[in-house]
Amino acid sequence: MKKHIVIVGGGFAGINLIKSLVNDNRFRITLVDKNNYHFFPPLIYQVATSFIEASNISYPFRKLLSNYRNVNFHMGSLVKVNPDSNSIETDHGILQYDYLVLALGTESNFFGMENVKQCSLPMKTIDEALYLRNYMLLTLEEAARNKDIKEAQKLQNIVIAGGGPTGVELAGMIAEMGTYIAEKEYPEMKLSLSSIYLIDALPTLLSPMSKMAQEAAYNKLKSLGVKIILNTAVKDYVDKKVILADGKTIETETLIWTSGVIGREVPGIPEESLGKGRRLLVDAYNKVQGTKNIYALGDISLQMTDENFPKGHPQLAQVAIQHAKNLGKNLKRIEDEKVLIPFKYNDKGSMAIISKFNAVVDLPKFSFKGFLAWLTWLFIHIIPLISFRSKVRLAFNWLRLFITNNPSIRLILRPKKESNNE
Ligand SMILES: Cc1cc2nc3c(=O)[nH]c(=O)nc-3n(C[C@H](O)[C@H](O)[C@H](O)COP(=O)(O)OP(=O)(O)OC[C@H]3O[C@@H](n4cnc5c(N)ncnc54)[C@H](O)[C@@H]3O)c2cc1C
Incomplete structure (x- = not known):
């Protein structure tokens, strides 16, 4: 009898686990994902800013898995895990498993601020990036139409909460697009009114990176005109006013939220198995504490057994990939009745792009x-794309876009069914 492995989540962790098990016919694998495509989060900000198409960084699971005979795809959202009956429920059915692997990643954390949750614009998924792209383009049109200076200012202000790599990359790209595109294509707009604010509660941008990287990001963004506010948390967002911890307010129609994540909820997993940031506590072999055959990988897991990372690993793609490879080996070793290999993270460094031709890289x-x-940065971000075609297409698009400074995909697309009323 083949062992049935159900993997929930086809991100970096889920896909790399599949890759490490596909040639082993002792296993039958079912990948469960709420989307029908794998996507590459580090480049999502380029989709949100109309720089590249969503299809440049996403790939259909069924196409990806069609070459693997022992892998099936189940499109569905996880509803509940039933550890006692070794089954999961999705919104489209029930699946039995021998091993369950949870690789659902994280979602945006609004730190209990309900108004921010309701009215800000998060940017963690392709859907959110496309929504943000439409929203910013519509707001630009409104700003171009508006004759009232105060209203125009509010429409042109963009506030980005979160000075990590995503916030920095987004601020740099929006600032540059303002220079290269808005000036040329929106002549009726008063660009002297436009302001991009980048806000973080910590004293520096790119806080996990080196001092050199932090300073380089700060100085470059300043020179692009970004207003950087540090040591100051966003506290609320009321009547289109961002309220800061020091009581100051910024009027804006656009609050982009890139400030923190929390593990996705997994109903059915014992409360005791949850750690900080709602991450699933796992042992050195990624087994969820308090369970016998449930594993968690990547962003959703919290592993404090690695001596170099006693507080857990950073939530990065490399951790998810290495987790998956190690679990792949260990699942085979369980079948072979061999001693398991504890996980040890090999930190390959981190990087962030600040603007065109300018990035920071921290190697060990x-x-x-x-x-x-x-x-x-460009090279490293092309390698993990899932297919050779995607890599070539993205490389070609980047070459063209960085030379012309003018992507032509600024289309406001609002898919919906034709209705008789409209
Ligand atoms: C905007 C952004 C920029 C980033 N930039 C970088 C970077 O430059 N470098 C870096 O190393 N890391 C970066 N990261 C972090 C990196 O993307 C994550 O560490 C990595 O994606 C984690 O992989 P994962 O497999 O654990 O989760 P994910 O890649 O998030 O995959 C989770 C999968 O689970 C699926 N899923 C979610 N909920 C459900 C559900 N209920 N049911 C079924 N399926 C579900 C999702 O559709 C998704 O396919 C960035 C993240 C974001 C959001």
Whole structure:
């Protein structure tokens, strides 16, 4: 009898686990995902800013899995895990498993601020990025039409909460697009009114990175005109006013939320198995504490057994990939009745793009910035794309876009069924 492995979540962790098990016919795998495509979150901000198409960074699961004979796809959202009966419920059915692997990632954390949750614009999924793209383009049109200076200012203000890599990358790209595109294509707009604010509660941008990277990001964004506010948390968002911890307010129609994540909810998992940030506590082999055959990988897991990372690993793609590879080996070792390998993270560094031709890279032993860092960033972000075709297409698009500074996909697309009333 083949062992049935159900993997929930086809992100970095889920897909890499499949890759490490596909050639082993002792296993039958079912991938469950609420979407029908795998996507690449690090480049989502380029979709949100109309720089690249969503299809450049996403790939259909069924196409990806069609070459693997022992893998099936079940499109559905996880509703509940039933550890006693070794089954999960999705919104489209019930699946039995021998091993369950939870790789659902995280969702935006609004830290209990209901108004922010309701009215800000998060940017963690393709759907959210496309929504944000439409929203910003519509707001630009409104700003171009508006004759009232105060209203126009509010429409042109963009507030980004969160000064991590996503916030920095987004601020840099929006600022540059303002220079290259808005000035040319929106002549009726008073661009002197437009302001991009980047806000973080911590004293620096890119807080987990080196001092060199933090300063480079700060200085470059300042030179692009971004207003950086540090040491100040966003506290509320009322009547289109962002309220800051020091009592100051910023009027804006656009509050983009890139400030923190929380593990996705997994009903049915014992409360005791949850750690900080609603992450699932796992042992050195990624087994969820208090369970016998349930594993968690990547962003949703919290593993404090690695001596170099006693508080858990950073929520990065490399951790998810390495988790998956290690679990792949261990599942085979369980079948072979061999001793399991504890997980140890091999930190390959981190990086962020700040603007065109400018990035910062922290490697374990040294850091660098500027054009070479930018080329490194581009190269590293093309490699993990799922198909050769996607890599070539993205490389080609980037080449064209960075030369012309003018992507032509600024289309406001609002898919809906034709209705007789409209
Ligand atoms: C905007 C952004 C930029 C980032 N930039 C970087 C970067 O530059 N470098 C870096 O290393 N990391 C970056 N990260 C973090 C990196 O993307 C994550 O660490 C990585 O994606 C984690 O992989 P994962 O497999 O655990 O989860 P994910 O990649 O998030 O995959 C989770 C999967 O679960 C599916 N899913 C979610 N809920 C359900 C459900 N209820 N039922 C079924 N399926 C579900 C999702 O559709 C998705 O396919 C970034 C993240 C974001 C959001």
